[in-house]
Amino acid sequence: MARVLLVEDDHGIAILIGAILEDEGHRVVHVENVPENLDLLKSDPVDLIICDLANGLSVEDRWWPVLALREVLDDVPILVCTAHPMAVLDAAQIHSVAGLLPKPFGYDELVQRVQEILSGQTLYSG
Template sequence: MSLILVVEDEHNLRIALERILKDAGYEVVQGESGKEALRLCQKTPFDLVITDLAMPDMDGLELIQSLRRSHLDLPILAISGAFNGEFLRIAKALGAVGTLDKPFTKGDLLAVMNKSLGKRSNPQS
């Protein structure tokens, strides 16, 4: 079973993502900021990080850059509904293996996640 870190500053969305992922059979740990995510990644070997890009304190782009320095092989999925997709393009250039523009469907999320984890997609939308 894959262990996923969800980094999202919006509480309700973080809970919704956790529910979707747990229903799909994943183990989930939540983080509400980039700084918290870095601390969690130092302690726990995650299989995938899903991060929002627009967050206070440390944004998702900074998080991706930091994780690329310390966890070269850790797949990162960037999500954002801001900036007309420009930050998603930057996230990809910085090393995110996948991106999703908000709002997205459960099927979209699971398909991109499974691809990022090297699994065959089988979402149950």
């Protein structure tokens, strides 16, 4: 199955998401923050990035992990998790994310969205 990079600063949530994805046969690499040395990701590529957007930050600060990942892994789809999907919809399109996953989400929603993105269905593919 797929190799997934999970960017999530809440350790408990990361364990839960990781367990769900591993239960579905995916390999998960978890980081709390975008790694300082993003070049390491080039040598050990991933198929999908799941990135939590932090609340309470400015728009620029909220999106910096996505922008940093895009610089190194431009061709890897990014699924953004957010409690405010409508508030970030325009920015999601600007930053070419593959999908938005509204929080809170359940097992089935996560699995379905990951499967859709891995099969080529993105937020803007219609």
